[in-house]
Amino acid sequence: MPLAFLAIDQGTTNTKVLLVAEDLRVLARGSSAVPLDMPAPAWFEQDAEVIWAGVLDAVEQCMNAVPNVVLAGVTISVQRESVVAWRRSDGRALAPVIGWQDGRMAEFCAELAAEGADAMIRARTGLRLDPMFSAPKMRWLVDSLRSAGAASDDLCLGTVDAFLVHRLTGGDTFATEAGCASRTLLLDVDKTAWSPELLDTFGIPAEVLPEVRTSAGGFGRTAGAGSIPADLPVLAVLGDSHAALYAQGCRTEGAAKATYGTGSSVMAPAVRRHGFSGLLSTTLAWQIDDPAFALEGNILATGAALASTARLLGVADGPALAALAATVSDAGGLIMVPAFAGLAAPHWDRDAQGLLVGLAGDTEPAQVARAAIDAVAHQVCDVVDVIDDENAPLVELRADGGGSRSDVLMQAQADLLGRPVAVSAAAELSALGVVELALNVERGERGAGPGGAVARVYEPQIDVDRRAVARARWRDAIRRSRGLDTGR
Incomplete structure (x- = not known):
């Protein structure tokens, strides 16, 4: 049996998993729908625990289709600007995922633009100041969780890739991929590092954010969950x-x-x-x-x-x-x-x-x-x-x-x-x-x-x-x- 890769593709409406051979042939497919909620006009939310359960379900479909496959590792592709808040201690989500198309922070972005922040943000990140990107959503979650009394020393905040890496590795790896990080409005893309000036602009504490790694820089090893075996390397991540x-x-x-x-x-x-x-x-x-x-x-x-x-x-x-x-x-x-x-x-x-x-x-x-x-x-x-x-x-x-x-x-x-x-x-x-x-x-x-x-x-x-x-x-x-x- 040839080696295969477990390729997780977590999208806006579906989570798909493929078993992919070294010659890029698809050996098996699994999928699980991800519901999208609109609790208010221009608000788009999802349930992070449903996303995680969907990953496990789609993996199980693949493993059942090819039960004797030998796995070489895991790869991840994800929807990008959507934001997750979860507990560092057990990986459980603390709030709904705020989707990339969400517009609830449009007024906040307009206020920052009126203060002249847009030019600095564009120079550091290459992106416009817009609620589609992650930082405004992160600010909303930080404010909401503080109001609810959540413990900041147990808070993880990141895009979907960081959440999945954390769950796959049983909490051992808290890291995000550079390309996904570049979609947050918080990354200085010339330095490939979180920008203190941008963190201050959006009011995001540096300690709640993941480490930034290169796209194939290694994202730890699986802890074993559902049909996902333990000790598989998480090899690469991309948006x-x-x-x-x-x-x-x-x-x-x-x-x-x-x-x-x-x-x-x-x-x-x-x-x-x-x-x-x-x-x-x-x-x-x-x-x-x-x-x-x-x-x-x-x-x-x-x-x-x-x-x-x-x-x-x-x-x-x-x-x-x-x-x-x-x-x-x-x-x-x-x-x-x-x-x-x-x-x-x-x-x-x-x-x-x-x-x-x-x-x-x-x-x-x-x-x-x-x-x-x-x-x-x-x-x-x-x-x-x-x-x-x-x-x-x-x-x-x-x-x-x-x-x-x-x-x-x-x-x-x-x-x-x-x-x-x-x-x-x-x-x-x-x-x-x-x-x-x-x-x-x-x-x-x-x-x-x-x-x-x-x-x-x-x-x-x-x-x-x-x-x-x-x-x-x-x-x-x-x-x-x-x-x-x-x-x-």
Whole structure:
């Protein structure tokens, strides 16, 4: 029996676990749904104990499928900016997980910006001051737990990777991966260390935060839980979008990837560390020796836009919505802006409102469905426009994630982008990317690989004039969503 890796991929709506052979073949799969709660408008919460139980359940599914497998180690890919508070003594969660798309600290961020903190934060972190990132959520949890009388000397605070590492190792390892740490607004990415100035700005005590380690720097050994054997090395950790970029092999100018999940990450290798406008994030993608940087635009609602529209129209889910959208050639003049919790990159407007422009008496459900599909593609185009202007013109977009399985969405993306879209053949790119990184480091290979197999390439099928009209109408709808003067 060949050696295999237990690859944990903890995402926004599902926890997936793969058994992956050394040649990156998937030997078994397990999954467990993660419920998402919205206790107030723009609040997104999850239960950390449900996440942990889901990891154990998905691992058990894999181990039952291949009972005699010999495990070489564990790798982890995770949703990134979501924040967990837990007890150092026993690993138990102290509060709900605050999800990455949560906007409850928008006013707090606005106050910091009014005090002039945004420029300093951007210089240290490469990120904008926005409630999507972790530090504002951490501040909310610190204040909440203090009010509840929680003991600060027993508090751990971190992103989901740190929580899982702590639980997997039975509390022996309290550490986070550099790329995940770079999404908190607390890491000085030039020094790859927590910044005392940023900790002071957000009011986060240094002692509650994990140690920052390189992406394959070793994260302890498993303590044994459920079907997870004891004494397995936790080899490597990456943020899910970073792992997808690594697996796609995007490391040269003109390359970029888009991951279509609940939200979307559009990411390209950065041609430099400094000097960007700030419309996109300069993020630490991974660190083996020196940090590798990427330019990234995060979109709050892509898969979420499809799911919400499906619910509105009374169809089963996103794939059913895409099938409905495929029955019409266009949206009949409709433009949807899915600003359910405002807009992130490149607009950065948490006050933006969701809207549907062009509704008529004869509008059909299929046209509404098509408008939702087009909205996903337009949002990706908005990010690519900035990558073209500030980084390097995009030659081809590589696509992965659940939404990349939709023919109608991928064709819309190619049409509106005006460039080919190459869809990955692998469905679990994030999990495979971090395994590939662990293997490459073990073999002494420092760079990302050539990229995985491509299932299909979608070529643009509309002309330049039609594309320009569609993009102009989208930009007009964005101005309306943001409450800006449209000039009419």
